[in-house]
Amino acid sequence: MFQDRHAILPRATHDEAAREDFCASLRQCFTTDLFPGTREVYHNRLLPEFERKHGRPPADSREAEALMESSFYYRGFNAVGRAAQELVWDTVGESIERQLPDLNARARPRAGALGSVRTNPAMPIPRYIDAVDIHVMPGNFHTELGPDDVFAGALYDRGVHVFSFGGLGAQNEGLGVAMAEIIKARFPDLKPRRILDIGCGPGFTTLPWKAAYPDAEVHGIDIGAPQVRYAHARAESLGVPIHYSQQDGTATDFPDGYFDIVVSMLVTHECPVPVIKGLFAESHRLLAKGGVTAHDGGAPPYHDPFENLITSWFGNNANEPFAIGYKGLDFEAAFTDAGFPAANIFRATREAVYLKGQLPPVSVVGAVRE
Amino acid sequence: MTEADSPGADSTGLRPRRRWAKGQPRPKYLRPEDIDQMMVMFVALMSEVSALRDRLDTHEAVAELGGTATSAAIEAYELTPERHLARAATRTAMLKRVLRAITEEREAALEKTK
Numbered sequence: 001m002f003q004d005r006h007a008i009l010p011r012a013t014h015d016e017a018a019r020e021d022f023c024a025s026l027r028q029c030f031t032t033d034l035f036p037g038t039r040e041v042y043h044n045r046l047l048p049e050f051e052r053k054h055g056r057p058p059a060d061s062r063e064a065e066a067l068m069e070s071s072f073y074y075r076g077f078n079a080v081g082r083a084a085q086e087l088v089w090d091t092v093g094e095s096i097e098r099q100l101p102d103l104n105a106r107a108r109p110r111a112g113a114l115g116s117v118r119t120n121p122a123m124p125i126p127r128y129i130d131a132v133d134i135h136v137m138p139g140n141f142h143t144e145l146g147p148d149d150v151f152a153g154a155l156y157d158r159g160v161h162v163f164s165f166g167g168l169g170a171q172n173e174g175l176g177v178a179m180a181e182i183i184k185a186r187f188p189d190l191k192p193r194r195i196l197d198i199g200c201g202p203g204f205t206t207l208p209w210k211a212a213y214p215d216a217e218v219h220g221i222d223i224g225a226p227q228v229r230y231a232h233a234r235a236e237s238l239g240v241p242i243h244y245s246q247q248d249g250t251a252t253d254f255p256d257g258y259f260d261i262v263v264s265m266l267v268t269h270e271c272p273v274p275v276i277k278g279l280f281a282e283s284h285r286l287l288a289k290g291g292v293t294a295h296d297g298g299a300p301p302y303h304d305p306f307e308n309l310i311t312s313w314f315g316n317n318a319n320e321p322f323a324i325g326y327k328g329l330d331f332e333a334a335f336t337d338a339g340f341p342a343a344n345i346f347r348a349t350r351e352a353v354y355l356k357g358q359l360p361p362v363s364v365v366g367a368v369r370e
Numbered sequence: 371m372t373e374a375d376s377p378g379a380d381s382t383g384l385r386p387r388r389r390w391a392k393g394q395p396r397p398k399y400l401r402p403e404d405i406d407q408m409m410v411m412f413v414a415l416m417s418e419v420s421a422l423r424d425r426l427d428t429h430e431a432v433a434e435l436g437g438t439a440t441s442a443a444i445e446a447y448e449l450t451p452e453r454h455l456a457r458a459a460t461r462t463a464m465l466k467r468v469l470r471a472i473t474e475e476r477e478a479a480l481e482k483t484k
Contacts, residue, residue, distance in 0.1 A: 001451060014444050018424035019453075022417040025461035029469070037476045045479035076472035079406060084414035091417065 003161045004170045007187075007237035008230065009106055010154050016129045016369045020162050023091050028165040035313075035358055042306050043277035056300045057305075061312070065306045077101025078317060080120040084137075085318050089137045093151075100151055107150045107233035114241035117232035121227040123246060128272050128322070129223055136319045141201065142224035159201035167354025168204070171238070175265045177206030178293060178350040182364055183261060184212060186346065192260035193215045196286060198249035198279060199223075203231030207240050209261070218258075220249040250278030251351040252366035258289040260317055263293045269326045276329060280338035287369035295332050295341075297347065297365025311359060331365045416468060420461055427457060 012020060034176060041054040046067050051057060058064040068074040081305070096103065102317030124334065125142050133140045145151050160172050167311055168174040176197075183190070192213050197206040211219045220242055222228050235242040247253065248263070262283040268276050275293075283293040302308045314325035335345050349361035380386075398407075428447050429439040437443050449457075466473070 003452065014447070015421050015425065016430060017449075018421035019417050021424065021457065022420040022461060024415070025420075025458055026416075026465065028458075029462060034472070038471065041476050041479050043484045045445075045475075071475060073472055073475040074401070076469070080407040080413060080469065082406075083410045086410060087414055087417060090414075342406045 001166055002170065003158070003166070003172075004238075004318040006171075006234055008103065008150070008154070008233040010092075010096045010099060010103060010158050012095050012356045012360070013161075015093075016098075018137075020095070020158075023084065023088045024162045024165040026080075027088065030077075030081050030084055031165075031355065031358055034080065035310075038068070038074060038077060038310055039306075041071055046071060047110040047306070047360040056069045059305065061305040061308040064309045068306070068309065072122050082317050085136050088137070088159055088163050089155065092162055093138070093155055096151060096154045096158065100145065100149075100154075102145070103150055103154055104219045107229055107230060108148055108177060113232075113236055114239065115232060115235055116243045118122060118245040119228060120246045121225070123223075123248065125223065126248065126275075128148055128275060132319055132321055134270050134319055135314075140224075141217075141222065144226055148229065149226050150230040150231055150233065152224055153228075153234075156227070157230065157234065158203060160204070164354040171207065172202075172204035173208050174353040176205040176211055177211075177260065178213035178353060179265050181261075181365065182210050182348045182350060183292060183294060183366075186348065187368075190260065190290075192286075192291075194219065195261040195323075196221065196254070196263070197257045198262065198264040198283075200231055200244065201227050203227075203234050203242065203244065203263045206231065206242055206244075207235060207238065209263075210240050213261075217243065219245070219254075219259075220247050221242045221249060221252060223248055245289040250275060252286065253281060254286055256285055257291075259286045260288055260290070260291040261323055262293040263284050267298070268295045268298060270320060270325045271326070272322050273325045273329055276326065277334050277337060280334055280340075284369065289369055291369045292366060294348075294364055295364030297363040298327050299360070299363055300330050335365070335367045338367075341370050344370060416464075422466065423460065423464075424457055427453070427460075 020159060041065075050067055058067055129140060129142055137153075137159065139152055140153055141156065143152055157172065160168065164172075169177070172289070194217045195213060195222040197209060197218070200206045200222050201224075203220055206218060206220040209216070215268045218241075220228070221233055221244070222231070223246070225246045228246050231242070232244045235244070249267075264279065268279070271279065279295070280293070282344045288294060299311070312323070313326075315327075332342065332345055336342050344367050345368050348364045348366070350364055352359040352362050425444065428444050428449075431453060432439045432443050432447055
């Protein structure tokens with residue numbers, strides 16, 4: 001339904017809100033109606049025709065894709081989905097740009113804050129971040145439009161709520177809540193002193209960790225300065241003490257063994273494989289003995305070439321070029337290379353949150369520091 | 371076609387105006403591959419139509435509350451959860467109508483299996 005109006009959430013005029021609501025409805029139509037419809041067109045018409053002609057089903061996802069592309073349903077579905085993807089950021093971005101000076105001013109750190117924020121203008125932005133606007137979100141997560149800028153943080157906080165048609169919750173908290181539940185259930189005796197959320201974005205993945213572990217000191221880092229500025233102001237306005245800093249998750253400035261939980265959510269599938277391995281190595285360094293790390297953990301390829309194709313929609317259509325490497329990564333090997341004993345690696349699944357029912361549960365992979 | 375080819379005068383005694391221009395043929399600007407950009411524009415226009423419709427609905431909501439639909443009253447109107455859901459249903463119905471040319475293939479495929 002409505003997004004919680006914390007003090008830093010962009011305000012929309014009547015017509016801005018109406019256009020955002022259209023984007024949400026369009027995304028919902030695409031996700032819950034057009035997307036599953038591709039399965040009906042494939043299984044009821046295209047696959048039987050193909051099998052009659054060739055005496056076998058498509059051998060791989062390339063053949064499945066060629067078959068699907070013979071269908072106007074599929075071509076139209078793709079065009080609408082891509083247009084929706086672009087329209088969300090443009091619609092939300094126009095509203096935020098209008099009020100950006102005010103948002104930037106309101107986001108400035110104040111004395112007596114519950115948490116803290118650090119930015120690092122000297123930090124180099126890696127090429128994999130600067131070269132591709134993930135999700136076709138212009139400017140990606142890190143671009144700054146001026147001093148004290150929060151644009152990219154506001155864009156992602158508000159944009160994700162529109163994009164997921166509210167399906168992550170009134171505070172976009174669904175991912176963090178799901179991940180914290182996994183850790184709590186699997187490690188009931190864990191009493192973390194400090195928790196780190198890598199790639200925290202506007203902070204909606206970070207706050208649920210403070211709710212799950214009220215006694216822990218919770219930190220969030222992101223490569224984008226506008227993300228951590230916004231995340232700080234957002235957490236303060238919601239009354240939650242979090243320590244945010246602009247850092248690269250593969251090389252942070254925290255001391256060895258500083259954390260008992262190190263997590264990332266919706267981050268690994270946007271990273272090249274060497275960066276994923278770097279995150280795991282840094283997680284190992286940052287964890288105290290008995291500490292736990294957990295990340296989204298890929299997906300084994302489907303036997304069905306059509307399902308392989310359709311579940312790669314974002315990789316193929318929404319600027320997620322690294323998703324393919326992530327999907328195929330040997331996570332067990334990546335964790336042992338990072339220093340975790342093979343026996344300490346665990347797997348779990350969480351629902352695909354707002355895509356529940358449309359996509360299979362998301363794999364979570366983690367390890368315990370020996 | 372010449373002026374003489376135009377349909378004859380009607381009861382007013384006047385010929386209808388000619389609506390096409392003599393001279394060079396209409397230029398062809400667009401290429402087949404432009405259709406993808408056209409689709410992006412088309413979806414953006416749907417958003418504008420939907421926003422207009424929501425604004426009309428706000429006019430009605432303000433009137434139902436006994437107010438006058440001034441710009442300020444429209445901006446000040448607090449959308450209720452009920453009205454929000456009703457608008458979502460209206461948008462979904464619009465999308466179904468507009469996207470019918472895409473979805474009819476799926477319906478035909480379902481029909482085939484019955």
